Amino acid sequence: MANFFDQIDRWGGLIWQATIETFQMVSISLIISIIIGLPLGILLVITRPNKSYNNKFIYQSLNIVINIIRSIPFIILLFTLLPFTRFIVGTSMGVRGVILPLVVFTAPYIARLMESALLEVDRGVLEAYEAMGIKTRDIIWHVMVREARPSIILGITIAVIGLIGATAMAGLVGAGGLGDVAYRFGHLRYEPEVMYVTIIILIIIIQAIQSIGNVLASRAKKD
Amino acid sequence: MIELKNVTKKFESKKKGHAILALKNVNLTVNQGEIFGVIGYSGAGKSTLVRCVNFLEKPSSGEVIVNGQTLGKLTNDQLRQARQNIGMIFQGFNLLKTANVYDNIAIPLKLTGIPASEIKARVEKYLNIVGLSDKKYVFPNQLSGGQKQRVAIARALSHEPDILLSDEATSALDPETTDSILNLLLKINREFGITILLITHEMHVIQKICDRVAVMENGEIIEQGNVIDVYSDPQTTTTERFVSSIFPSDIPNEIIEELAQRGPIIQLTFVGESADQPALSMLAKKFDIHSNILSGNIVQLKDRPFGKLTAHIQGTKAETDKALHYLIEQGVKVSEVKVNG
Ligand SMILES: Nc1ncnc2c1ncn2[C@@H]1O[C@H](COP(=O)(O)OP(=O)(O)OP(=O)(O)O)[C@@H](O)[C@H]1O
Ligand SMILES: [Mg+2]
Numbered sequence: 001m002a003n004f005f006d007q008i009d010r011w012g013g014l015i016w017q018a019t020i021e022t023f024q025m026v027s028i029s030l031i032i033s034i035i036i037g038l039p040l041g042i043l044l045v046i047t048r049p050n051k052s053y054n055n056k057f058i059y060q061s062l063n064i065v066i067n068i069i070r071s072i073p074f075i076i077l078l079f080t081l082l083p084f085t086r087f088i089v090g091t092s093m094g095v096r097g098v099i100l101p102l103v104v105f106t107a108p109y110i111a112r113l114m115e116s117a118l119l120e121v122d123r124g125v126l127e128a129y130e131a132m133g134i135k136t137r138d139i140i141w142h143v144m145v146r147e148a149r150p151s152i153i154l155g156i157t158i159a160v161i162g163l164i165g166a167t168a169m170a171g172l173v174g175a176g177g178l179g180d181v182a183y184r185f186g187h188l189r190y191e192p193e194v195m196y197v198t199i200i201i202l203i204i205i206i207q208a209i210q211s212i213g214n215v216l217a218s219r220a221k222k223d
Numbered sequence: 224m225i226e227l228k229n230v231t232k233k234f235e236s237k238k239k240g241h242a243i244l245a246l247k248n249v250n251l252t253v254n255q256g257e258i259f260g261v262i263g264y265s266g267a268g269k270s271t272l273v274r275c276v277n278f279l280e281k282p283s284s285g286e287v288i289v290n291g292q293t294l295g296k297l298t299n300d301q302l303r304q305a306r307q308n309i310g311m312i313f314q315g316f317n318l319l320k321t322a323n324v325y326d327n328i329a330i331p332l333k334l335t336g337i338p339a340s341e342i343k344a345r346v347e348k349y350l351n352i353v354g355l356s357d358k359k360y361v362f363p364n365q366l367s368g369g370q371k372q373r374v375a376i377a378r379a380l381s382h383e384p385d386i387l388l389s390d391e392a393t394s395a396l397d398p399e400t401t402d403s404i405l406n407l408l409l410k411i412n413r414e415f416g417i418t419i420l421l422i423t424h425e426m427h428v429i430q431k432i433c434d435r436v437a438v439m440e441n442g443e444i445i446e447q448g449n450v451i452d453v454y455s456d457p458q459t460t461t462t463e464r465f466v467s468s469i470f471p472s473d474i475p476n477e478i479i480e481e482l483a484q485r486g487p488i489i490q491l492t493f494v495g496e497s498a499d500q501p502a503l504s505m506l507a508k509k510f511d512i513h514s515n516i517l518s519g520n521i522v523q524l525k526d527r528p529f530g531k532l533t534a535h536i537q538g539t540k541a542e543t544d545k546a547l548h549y550l551i552e553q554g555v556k557v558s559e560v561k562v563n564g
Contacts, residue, residue: 122320124315125317127317128311128317128375129334130279130306131279132306132307132334132378133306138334143319146322147319147320149321150321221320222362222364
C-alpha cells in the first residue's frame with residue numbers, strides 16, 4: 001500500500017495533467033458538437049415526411065451523411081482527417097489537433113440523439129401551439145426543444161461518455177489525456193499502478209457524469 | 224361566423240391510388256354566440272371537420288369562412304393572425320409538461336406578442352374564471368384530468384378569441400367532471416358571447432349545452448337542426464340510435480310480441496310544455512282503455528325538458544284509435560313500437 005502512495009507521489013503531477021487534458025478535449029469538442037448537432041437534429045425532425053418543413057432531399061442527404069460518418073471508427077477518422085486538421089487549425093498535434101476529429105465523430109452522434117429526443121415530444125402540444133397562431137420557429141424552440149429537454153440532457157450525457165472513450169485515442173496524435181497515460185504506462189512500460197489509478201479516475205468521472213445527467217434530466221422533467 | 228362551403232377533405236393513403244374521403248361536400252353554418260355540436264361515431268370525420276375550421280387541416284376543396292375571412296386566401300401571416308382569434312381545446316389537453324400552470328398560459332401569450340405588462344393580469348383573470356387561481360405554480364402532472372382541461376380552457380380564453388373549437392374535450396373525463404367542464408363552457412358562452420363549435424360522440428354533451436346539432440356519418444352531415452327538433456324527430460337511423468342511447472328502453476321482443484296481441488305498444492315523445500302534462504291518466508279518464516307504462520324517461524335539454532314514454536294500451540280497436548288521435552291533437556308525438564330487427 002505504501003508503495004501505491006509512493007506511485008501517486010511520483011505520478012500525481014502527470015495524472016493531474018492528463019485529467020486536465022481530457023477535460024479540455026471533452027468540453028471543447030462537446031460544446032462545438034452540440035452547436036452543430038442540435039440544429040442538425042432539429043433539421044432531421046422538421047424535414048422528415050409529414051412534418052412542418054417536409055423536404056425529402058435535405059432529410060435523405062442528411063441521413064446518409066450521418067450514417068456514413070457514424071460507420072467510421074474514430075481511429076480511422078483521426079488519421080484520415082489529419083490533413084484537414086492541419087489545414088483548418090494549423091496543427092494536427094496536441095489537444096488542438098484532436099478537436100476537429102472529435103467533433104466530426106460526436107456531432108452526428110448528437111444529431112441522432114437530439115433527433116430521437118425531439119421525436120418523443122407529443123405531437124398534440126405542437127398542434128395546440130400551431131392552432132394558437134404561433135410561429136413555427138417559436139414552436140420549435142419554445143415547445144419542441146423545451147419539452148425535449150429531459151431527453152436532450154440524457155442524450156448529451158451519453159455523448160459525453162462516448163467522447164471520453166474517444167479521447168483515449170488522442171494520445172496517438174500527442175494530445176495526451178487519461179486514456180493515453182493508461183496506455184503508455186500500463187501497456188508500453190508495464191507500470192500497472194499508473195494504469196489502475198487512471199482507470200479508477202475514469203470510472204469515477206463517468207459515474208459522476210452519468211449521475212449528474214440523471215439528476216438534471218429528472219429535474220427538467222418536473223415529475 | 225363560421226361557414227363551411229362544400230368542404231371536402233381527401234387523405235392520400237400510403238398505398239398509391241387509395242384515398243380516404245374524410246369529409247364529403249360538407250356545408251355548415253355556425254352563428255355568432257351559439258353552441259353548435261357535431262356528433263358522430265368514431266371515424267365519421269368529426270376531428271377532420273373542426274380541424275378544417277382553423278386550417279390545422281387544409282380542405283382538399285371548398286371554402287372555410289371564419290369571421291368573414293376566407294381562410295384559404297390568407298397568407299401565412301394572416302392565417303396566424305386569424306388563428307389567434309380561434310381558440311381550441313383537445314381531448315388530450317396538450318399542455319407543456321415542463322411548465323407550470325402559470326407558464327402554460329403565459330408562454331403562448333408572450334409568443335403571440337402580448338406585452339409583458341399585460342400577461343400577468345390576463346393569466347390571473349382567466350385562471351380565476353376557470354377556478355384554478357390556487358394552482359398557479361403546480362405542474363400539469365400533479366393535476367387531475369378535469370383541472371388540466373380547465374388550464375387548457377384558460378389558455379384558449381386568454382387570447383380572447385371569438386370562437387372556441389372543442390375536439391372531444393370531455394371524452395377523457397368521468398361523468399361528473401364532464402358536467403363541470405360543460406357548465407364552464409356554458410358560462411363562457413353566456414358571459415363572453417364566445418361561439419363554440421364542439422364535437423363529441425356523447426349525446427349527453429349535445430343535450431346539455433348545444434343549441435344546434437349536426438350528425439355526421441362517413442364524412443357527411445346526414446342531419447342538422449335545433450337540438451330539440453333532431454331529438455324529437457330523428458330522420459336517420461344513426462340519429463335514432465344516438466337519441467335512443469339516452470333513453471335505454473329496449474323492451475325484449477318476446478314481450479312486445481305477447482303484448483301486441485292485446486293492443487298497441489306506443490311510444491310518446493314529449494317536448495317542452497307537453498312534457499309536464501299527465502297525458503296518460505287523461506287518456507284513461509276520457510276513453511274506455513287501460514294503459515300500462517312499460518318504460519319512461521325525461522331529460523333536461525339546454526332550455527326545456529324532453530321525455531319519452533312507452534306504454535301498452537288495451538281496449539277495443541275503436542277506442543284505442545280515438546285515444547291515439549287525441550294524444551296527437553295534444554301535441555304529443557306518437558309512434559308504435561314494433562319488434563326489433
Ligand atoms: N392525417 C390523416 N391521414 C390519413 N387519414 C386520416 C388522417 N386523419 C384522419 N384520417 C381518416 O379520416 C377519417 C375521419 O377521421 P377523424 O379523425 O376525422 O374521425 P373522428 O370522427 O374524429 O373519429 P374519432 O371519434 O375516433 O376521433 C378516418 O377514416 C381516419 O382514418
Ligand atoms: Mg376525433
